[in-house]
Every structure is written in C-alpha cells, then in structure tokens.
Amino acid sequence: MSVKPIREHDGKAMLKRWLPEFSNGKHRVESAGCTITPEVLDHTKAHNWDLILEENPWLTEQKLVAKPDQLIKRRGKAGLLCVKKDFEECKQWILERMCKSQTVESVTGTLTHFLIEPFVPHEQSEEHYICLQSFRYSDQILFYHEGGVDVGDVDAKAETMDIASGEEITEEKVVAGLLGKLADDKRAGMSSFIVALFKFYKELHFAYLEINPLVMLADGSVVPLDLAAKVDETANFLCAQKWGDHEWPAPFGRDLYPEEKKIHSLDGKTGASLKLTVLNDKGRVWTMVAGGGASVVYADTVADYGWGHELANYGEYSGAPSTEETYTYAKTIISLMTRYKHPEGKFLIIGGGIANFTDVAATFTGLIKALEDSVMELKEYNIKIWIRRAGPNYLDGLRKIKAAGQRLGLPMKVYGPETHITAVVPMALGLQEELPEADLTVSSSPPPIRKTIVVKNKKEPAALPAPVGGHTIVTADAQTTSIVYGLQNRAVQGMLDFDFMCKRKTPSVSAMVFPFGGFHYVKFYWGTEEVLMPVYTSIKLAVEKHPDASVFINFASFRSVHETSTEALNFPSLKTITIIAEGVPEQQTKDIIQKAEAKKVGIVGPATVGGIKPGCIRLGNTGGMLDNIVMSRLYRAGSVAYVSKSGGMSNELNNIIARNSNGVYEGVAIGGDRYPGSRFLDHMLRYQDAPGAKILLLLGEVGGTDEYDIIEAVKSGKITKPLIAWCVGTCASCFATEVQFGHAGAQARGDQETAAAKNKAMKEAGIHVPDSFDKLPDLVDQVYTKMVEEGDIVEEPEDPTPTVPLDFTWAKKLGLVRKPANFISSIADDRGDELKYCGVAISDVFKQDLGVGGVLSLLWFRRQLPVQCTKFIEMILMVTADHGPAVSGAHNTIVSARAGKDLVSSLCSGLLTIGPRFGGALDDAARMFAEAESSGVKPKDFVDNMKRANKLIMGIGHRIKSLDNPDQRVVIIKEYAKTNFGSTAILDFALGVEQVTTRKRANLILNVDGCIAVCFIDMLKSCGAFSDSEVQDFMDFGCLNGLFVLGRSIGFIGHYLDQLRLKQPLYRHPWDDISYIEKLAGDSEST
Template identity: 35%
Template structure:
C-alpha cells in the first residue's frame, strides 16, 4: 500500500496547477453529452475560452458545440500524433471516451505525445485487467489517471473532466459545481459520486474536489491516494466517502487514520447490508463488490470505521444528516441563469463572414477617384480563401502573376470550347460558365491541387526525385504537374520560366526543388515530361505559404485536402470563360455543329443474307 501512496507525493500540485489554469483538455473518442457538459461548466464558471481544445475522432475536421449561447467548432484530429502537431504543449489533461479494449493503446499514445501533461480520465468499463495493471506500472508514478470505469475528476470552477456531477446545466447548477468550497468527495462508484456531490450541495456545503476512482478491480489512482491528496490540500477540511461491500479499501483508509496520515473529518456510508439476506454472497454492480471474507461485509466495514473515529451511519438518511457535521458554514444557493443554455439548436450550416459588406468604403472623394489599394482584389481574395490577412508582398505578387497568366490560354482548350458551344446553343452566362468549369479536372486545369499533394508527400518522405518517379511508375500512376502537349525540353513554357523567378526571393524552396528533381528524372525518359504550369504553381505556392506566411506542413496539407490550390486556376479562368461567352454572343454565329466527317468507332452491322 505504501508504494501506491507514494505515487501521489506530487498530487497537491495537481490540484494547485489545475486551479491556477492548467485545465486544457484533449478528448479521445466522442460523447457529445459529456463534452457539452464540460463546455457548459466552463461557461458557467466564468471562463472566457473553452477548456476542450480538440477531439481525436476519425476523419472529421470539426464538431459543433456551444460555449454559452455561442456556437463553436471544436477541431477534430485523425490521430493523437496530428493533434500533438497542432496543439503542441498546450494540453494538460486527456479525457478518454473510447471503448474498453481501445483505451490502453490510445492512453499510451497520448502520454508519448504529451509527456508534459498532468493526467487523464478513462471513462470506459471492461478495460482488460492486464491493460489496467500495465497503465499503473507505466504511468502511476508520473501522471494522475482517474479510472477506468468512473465518471471523472471535478475541481469546482477549474476543471470538469468527464461526466462527473452530471451532463446538463441543471445538474451543474444544482450541484454547485462552479463554486469552490472545503469538502472533498470520493467513491469507487461513478453514480454514487454524483449523488454525493448533490447531497453535499443540498447540505449547504461546497466542494474542494471530487473524484470517482472507478469500479473496476484495478483503478490507476487508488482510493488511498485520494485520501492522501485530500489530507495535503489546504482547501480541503472534510471528506465524504461512499463505499460498498467487498474489497479492503476501507481498511486501508483506517490504516491511514491510525498512522495520522489522514486527520480530517470523514463521513462515510458503506452499502451492501442486503447481502446478509442471501444464503450465498452475491456479486453486486462493481468488480470488487463481492464479499470474499466476513471482514469484507458492509456491517464489518462500518463497525471498523466507527472504531477508527469515522462517522459511519447505518442508514442512508442518517448519512445525509451527518453531512451537516462537516466543517464550514452553510452556503446560500448561487444565482445562476441557465435558461439561455436550454433548448439550443445547432445551425444547419457552418460558415464565416468572407467579406465585410458593412465596412465603410470611399471610392470617389471630392469628384476625384480615391487612390485604390495596390493588389486590392488579390488581397481580398487571399483573405477570403485563407481566412486571415496575408503578411508578405511576395504572396500577393505571386497570386497577381498567376491570376494574370491563367485568365486564358486560347479558345481551343476544352473549357473554352465547352463555354463557346453552350453560348452558341443560346444558353445564358451562368450556364455557359458552368459548362466550361465542369471540364476542369486532372487533365485540364485541375492538376494544381494534385501536384501540391504530390510535392508535399515527396518532401515529407525525403525521397529523391528519381526514387519518387520510380515508385509512381511501378504503381502505374501519373505524376500530375509534369508533362505538356506543346512544350518540351528546349522549348520551355514561358509562363513557368517567368514564375520560376519567384524562387529567387525565398531563402529555401524545398517543394520547388523537389519538383525540379522529379522533372530531371522524367525528362531523361521523355523530353515532353517537363514541369508544367500546374506543377510550378503548386510547388512555388507551397514554398511561399510556408516561408512568407508561416504555414506548417500540416496546414499546407489541410489546404490541399480542401482543394485550395485549384482555386488559383478556377478564379482567373472564370474571367477567360466569360470573355469567350461574351465574344460568342457578340458574333452570334448560331448553333455549333461538328462536321459530318467524324470517325465513328463501332462494329459494323453484318449484312442480312436472303434465305433461299
């Protein structure tokens, strides 16, 4: 037992650190009711920002929740490693809501990636006992881990880690969860911990902290550790405990009292007297709730506790009355308006204000044109696409150059042809533009984004261009961003040549260098497999966003996943398509029809032979 108690030697620091603000949580798995209750607790406690920093939950990018009446998006991460890259050292606690057999792996992974965190709560029941004992062995001395099979940790006004205290605003108010006091609550039972919290509130007392260690056989933080924590905590002046038949937890508490390692007033209730009514001992709700010896009966435990000076009533009503004997005066019920938190409905769509239409603008002043902002349209476009102002003139200049270059590439490319044919069929501007845009894809205009994906993967993998090309060739995959029908080695694309000069403005350009190394490998096989305009735009834009706008590799990947890079073709080329539409309407040449001299590839119908 001593070894388990020693693990909590820094436990008081856990409470003090959390009360001082280290209460930021990463959730693994998803349980919307529990997560929302944590956010409501934060809001009602007067916090300005939510304690939940994000959720590790599959392939989703974000989940909608409320912080007060304001709807927020909590970021979601595919795995813990990606979460660590995004959040760094900001995370203090982990709430694990995964199923019993998955919690071990994810808990180990969390502490591997967040070694400076304080602890965790494991919500799941039926965690294999071998997993629980391994968690104790690995992390019991270093981290404060509540569970498995509990409802969590509560530090009033500071942290609600789990379902503890309830999962709606009414329970948060009735349990006075946001107001710190001087009474600690502890139990193996999650449900009874919640009952004790509300019983303490009804008795006019307030909590210093509350913990449900969990009903499984091997909780990571033990009950004796919780009592040691309460003893050392300057804010705790009394303890309320709920136990049950089975196990020896209560005898360990008695040893603490006898050794003067727990000296504060304790009110305890031990459930399970009903077991005496059966001919054989019965397994009750929790893994440990089974009498193995007479000393483990509820009656024996009550008597032993009373002999040690603990207030241990025989009935639950007597137990509730005994709470009045705990230190501290009676608190009056706090005024807390929870009505705005009732009946909230999530919005159907999530969006943001792309452009401020209410901003006062002056275009003409004193019958003279006001001097416009340089690159104003480009700047506004980048802000709209990225969701934040750009920092570097290089980013603006590159975007301006790309937009100017890609407005048009003649009337014989597929998108322009589609636009013109639709216009000559008598259709309107929007229909004709849509017709042209619908041709954008991997073979026309839509290769910029896929090229960006390829350059990102190449840089991350640290492969050489030759290795990358060999890998793609073996898999039978095309390398988008490489190859052109018109230009070749010796006859370079002038647009690529012009854009390449932007690389000279950067300190480093790993994506552009990688793209050129791929080009070197492909042109050694075929002179037409040069770096084309799509590949050049993708590579240079990646390097510019990285160096000039401070974007991480993860943020660049997110932009590629959202097809951000194809916007650099779609925006300017839409202007070109509209120009072709206008030209066709002006000329009004009538319905377009292909000539009859077309090649039809189909099997000839065999001639019928006459029957003799």
C-alpha cells in the same frame, strides 16, 4: 462484467488444450473428464449414456472418480465423491443424486452437473497444493508440499511468491521461492510445471486458480485432481477462442430462475446493463433500481431497516436501456412479484440515483407500458408502488408515470431529487411518515438557502501549511485544459457549458482526437457563441499542437482503451488520464497502473463517469445535465470533497452535500472495477492538502481493502480533517449465497472485505460513520454545522444562480420551444426500434408477405391496397423492366457504361431520355382517356376531336404490332384487368378508340404504355381506396411515369452490368452510319 467462476471440467479442458503449448511439450493433462447433465434422464435427448460412452471409450477401461461440478467446496467432507469405481457404479451413484436436493454446510441446492474422470492411483506423499491469485500490483503463487482435503490453513503455512505485474518467472526463481520443502528429485519437474501454469494463468486471463490436490507421480507427470478457477469475463473479446465453449454457472444453491436467464440473455445482446438476481420469490419487497451503485444502496437500506428477510430480488438497469428493454425488465419483475400472494400485500420500489446521461422519460415509457399490461395483477396482488428518480428529463418521466398511476388506479407515490435517494424505503415500509410528493409543475432548482448557522467560536483564518507535493493526479484549477479521445460531442458540449457557467475565461477542452475521420473541426457553443474545436487523427498531433493540456479524457471502447491509454502515457505533458470505458480486462488495467505510476501520471477509472471540481473542470459527463449542475450548485466551490466508486452515486453525493452543507469542493468517481487506476487514499491525501477542502467524504463498497488504507492514514495522522465514510453492501449478510453486486469489484474475497467489517473498522478508527446510508445526509449536516459553529468553515453569501442557454435539441425534447420543421414526411418513420412504412413495421411487411407491390402501395399511395392491386403493380414493373438494347434509354446506359462511367451515372444517363417520346406518355395517356370517358364522348367523336385539334392520341400506335399481331404485354395487362378489377370503363373506352384508329392504319393499336395507363386508373377508381380527386392528383403528380421509371431502371442496370461482364470497349459510332451534310437544301450559293 466481473471475475466469474467456471466449472472444474471447463478449467481442466483449457489446461488440456493449452498446457503442452505453454510448457513446450513437457507437461500435459491426459483427460479433462466428461460432464454428465440432467439430459441423461431424458431418453429423447441426444446426450444419453450411449453417446457418452461412444465419445469417451476410456470410461469402461479403468477405474473412475465421479463428483458434482457445481462450484461446491469441500466435496470430500460432504460425501460427494465416488472414488475408484467402475463406470456402472459411477453411473448408478450419479443417477441416485441427479436433480436431487443436497445440503452442503448451510447451503441447499440441486445437483445437476457431474464430472467423471479417470482415477489416478497415488500416495498421500505425492499430493501437493498450489494456488494462483491476482492483486493490484502483482500475481501471487501459493505452494505447499502437502495437499488434499486435510491440508489445513494454507494461507498460514504455504510458501508464497509475488510476481510484479509484467514480470516473468523462471524455474530457478520458483525453486528458490516455493519448493524449499519439496523433495529434491521433484523440484525440476514441479518448477517447470508451475512456470507453464503461470503462463497459462496469464494468457487466458484467469483471476484465481486453485489445484488441490496437485499430484506429482513417480514418472514426473503432474495431474490436477481437483480444480477451482475464476476467469476475467471482460477478457472475452481477447480469449473467447482460447476458452472454448463453456458456461458461467450459478453458485451452488442459486439455481437460476427462467426469468434470470431471460434477463441475462437480454443483457448480453444490448449495450445497456441489465442484471437480476432473485433472492426470495415469496418476499414482499421488490426493487427495480437504475444504476449499479444505487442498486446496492437500496438493498442495503431495506436490510438495515430489518426487512432483509423480505427482500425479494437484487438487480439493476443502467446504461440507457431502450424503451423495449425497460419494458421487458419491468414486466419480468412484475411477473415474479405476482407468482405468490401475500395477505399484507407487496411493495415495488422503483428507484435510482440522479442519472448522468440516461433519459429518464424514455426508460419510464417502457415502465409505464409494463404497468398498463399488468394492471389487473398489480391490483389483485395488492402491490404498492414507490418511485424516486432523477436525471435528464426526469420531470417529464415522473409526470407521465404519475398520470399513468392515476389513470390505472394504482397506489403510487412519486418523488424526485428533492428527497434523499433511499427516503422512499422507510416510507414504503411504514417506518417513517410520508413526505409530500414532488411538485412536478416546476423544473429543478437549487435547494433553499440554508438557515444561517450561528458561529459560536469565531476564529481568525489560520495560516495553512503549503500543500505537500508528489500527488500523481494534478489538482485542477480554472486554467486546466484537456484533450478528449473520441467523437463525444455531447460530453464535450456539456464540459463547455459547465465551464461557461463557472465563468471560466476559456474552454477546458483544447482538442479532440478521432483517428478515422481525417483532420477537421467540430462546431460547439461557448454560451451563445459558436466555436470550432479541432479534431486530430492522433494523440501525438493533439499533444504537439496543445502542449498546455494536462488532462486526457479517454472515451475509447474497452477493446482499444489499453492501447490508447498506453500511448497517452508517452507524453509527459499529460498528467492525468481518465478512462471512461467499462469492461476493461483486469490485466490490461494493471499494466496501465504500473506504467502510470512509474511515470507519475494519475489515472481516474476505468469504468468511471469522471470527476468534477466546481469552478474549474468537469471530466466527461460527471454531474449530469445542466439542471442537475444548478440543483447541486456545482458551478461554485463548497467545502466538502468526496470520493466514490460509483458514478451514479457521485451525483447523489452532489445532491446530499448541496442540501446539507455549502456544497462540493471536488468529487471523483474512481470506478467500480477491482483495480481502479487511483485509490481512495490518493484523492483523500490530495484533499487533506487542499486548503479549500474542509470535510472529506468517502463512499466505499463491499470488496477490496482500500478503505483500510484510509483507516491507517487516519490513525497515523496523515489525514486530520473531519472524515465521513460509509461502505455500501451491508445487505450481503442477507444472502445465503455469494452475489455479485453492480460493480466488478463489489464482491468480498473474505470477511475483512465485507461492508459491515469495513464500516465497523472505520468507526473504531474515529471516522464519522452513520448507522446506515439513509442516515448519511443527517451526519453530513451535523459535521458541517459543527464546523461552522466552531469557525472552521466560514459561510459565504450565495451569488445569483448563473444561466447557460439551453441546447435547442434538448429544449425541444422537453417541450420548451417549437420550430417549424424543414421537412415533413408521412410515408416512413425511422425513429424508434423498428423502421415503419406508413405505420406498418418492417417486420410486419414480411410477416404479411406484402411484396414489392405492397411496399410501393404504402410508400406511394399511403394505403395497404388489396392483393389484386399489388399484384398488378408488380406486373407493371415486370412488363416495363426492359425492351431491348435499341431503345434510347438502354442505348444511353450502354454507351455510358462503355465509357467507364459508374452505375449511378450510367443509370441517370438512361433515365434522362424518358419523356414524351420514350416511356413518359403514361400520365398524359391516362389523363386523356380518363377525361374523355368521364365526359361521355363517343370513341369516334373523341378521335375526330383530337384530329381537328391536331393532337396526337397518347398511348395509341406501335411500330410493328397490330390487332392481328398483338403485343403480348398488352394482352397480359388487359386480361388481368378484365378478370380482377371491379370496373374497366376507361380500358373499354380506350379499346373503343382502338377500333376506330385501326380502321385507318393497322398499327394504331392501344400500345403497352396506353394499356398500363388506362388499366392503372381503372384499378385506382374501382378498388375503393381512393376518391376521384385523389386519383386525379396521382395523374397530375406523375405517378404513372414513376412506374415506368422504376420498372425500366431494372433493365438499365441489367444493361450496365451486362456491358461490364462482356468487357465491352469504348463505343464510337461508325462513320458510315452518319450523314455528314455540308449544305442544306435551299441554302443560297453564298451560304
């Protein structure tokens, strides 16, 4: 998410809609023009010229201007303006250029969008220039009394006004600050326009708005002729309705590939981050990189080794994408790779930093599936695969993908965190000898203890000056505690495990805040012991109960993080606030920064993973899983303090520092937004004052000017400790058009903000700057070795690696432990992306139109039965659905409903009446008739045997029905069975019994319960899906009674709803229907 440009038409449409409101009706934009797209070339499309004229009748009534609307600068000088023409002339001018290639300066692209708007007659003297843009602490307005294509260097000659965040402007201030050179008679109208324009700019979350020329006519009306604008995309949840329908156009010369549109669409539908930009579809080097910062580093390294012209794509996937999302992303890249062949083959570099919380094995499952589906193409196009990845469950992921590569016969090299993040790049390009592949049979462990460095100049410990006070961010110690906002149990448990490993005496988390669940406790582990963490419903309560907590870790979403952070600023005891959320609107961030600095509260974030200080505290998920904490020796303090923008790259810095020095003293990821709450300098000055921080390390990136503050601090002597620095994004020079890198702030707004310019300036200032990021580990080693040799760093003996009990859930996922399951289920699976009924995905249930009978067959019988069987099941449910309100079950349901009981209670009341005398005889009837039929006994003998044994024949007998007056339910069931089942042996036997019993009494017929029972057993036996023993099991399990319960529940619920609908009162049985007996016959007189 970032600041993004919009089309001129969309910007003017917003002005037309909102300017009257913000100016109290003084100013308005009469027309935003109309957009012409390639649809006019296709007569089958609705958006044709006739419709355009119908919607915009003014097109034939006046002179017009036509121009491309594709983020093209200096259109006039490029000959891309059609001025003062009628509609037919503009139409012809557009048709001559539509979908044609056009070169503007050094960029070539296809013209696809044009804007037609009214021509505004005016004098040159009526043209002016205005620009609004945003900075960290203010918004700036530039105004020049002259405008147009030849306005020149407005930055140098325009009047400027800086408006502090949260400050309002007035017409008087505008006149005094901007309009000194404007004619007196124009000042009032122009000042009111600028005030309204600034309100519009702020309310709709613009980040840049330039109008040139801005024409002020003799009647005082103000008309924007040419407009360029950028809005803060992260404010979509606030401004979507205000913005209206619009699109995010690609830069001119960067026509989006269908694959890019596909990934962009997928990105908008998921909580993960998926980005793809195709740079050169014929290039040989393709990357699939996890992490925003890591994606830039890989592109940089390819470019720094001289292969920038072969870099085919830029992109990243992060934020724990699902297996299916990773599959789609990988498959898309492979499809692009295999579009064109290259005689020397191609390289697919699958890389990434050490993840904080993304399950590497889970994402690699999707990647493996993509490789399996594309194995023939990968071989045909001679694609070599190089992999380097680390993070949670990385060993399992690397093992699986290596096994897949061997099984598929793909040329593949696999590495883990034992190698530098970009080490695979020079190896893939043949510029460096291949390192041995990772040993995937053992888990990660700390790097080997470094060889002892010989001290050449032993020094006595120097007396260090007292740290300078005034830092807004509190430097943590082993007693620092925090409050966590949000039910982030996994993050809190990780913080407690880190504390325990660092041998803290008490946890660093005092409490959690969750406003929706009421006050309660959550159980966590402190080592092997269980502890209860209080969860409060408000920040106020948490702070009152835990006044010693000085750190507030805010996991609120981007929608509510401004509100919660602002509330936290009201409590003086909270000295540092960490904002984890990505996608916070820039204006909200600026407001938080302003309030925090006024109260001297430090801010880390937004869009940060947090920070870590070995031995003291970790903020959130910083440092990743415990195995990474161990591998990077973050459980004890080292001598190198770093600041990074990227959270993922902070883990890589931990790894680099651990392998090339004595470890990390402290590390902070300030976040990748344009306006981070704290800057590089804020932390570097803390490190300068911290006695334990001997070496400072800075990882900056393209965009912004914060690195220049560090340069000035070095030059002025504020920073004197050895400083190593690198700015990622040097690959930007390889791109013909502007590319938005992984972070919102990773975009240069001028030459000074490019990575190359900042690296050059830092080197000239005496800062240690490597030749490329790939050389950073060597430089850390050199600076550290020199300081040890000179006695500035004294190496300490390495203590044994501490251990923390592994969480059972994670250990089980890694396959380290096993435990008998408490429950076993073989009929449904709610894991994965889609619910499954006995292996059949829910989507397939509907595609195959299985119906209720099909679903019941899957869940009850673990079979997908034939259609005639599932239809019969549905018939049973329909036949048994109800039998009127007089039966016992319906009666109980009705009485309960009228007593005011809820639906579930009333339904249960009815269901509890089902038994041998009401609906519960189906299983006994099925068992009785099936056993008799299989024994070969004759129906008459069966009846005689049951009589001699004094047993009732289940399923025989009805209160009023007979052979002459049959029960239609029985007729329907019987006829369906006879027509559709392969055998009806048990039904035939039961009908034989009926012939015997009806001779004794006419109503001793095969009733509906008996008919359903025998027909259902005939169905099971004849459908070919079950053995005799399985059929017997279903009878024993009560399956047939279950059908009655399921079917009759429909009727019971109907009766409940019917009673409520009719508003029936409490039922009381009438006395005259009750016989009150005081004395039973046969009782003695004394009784």
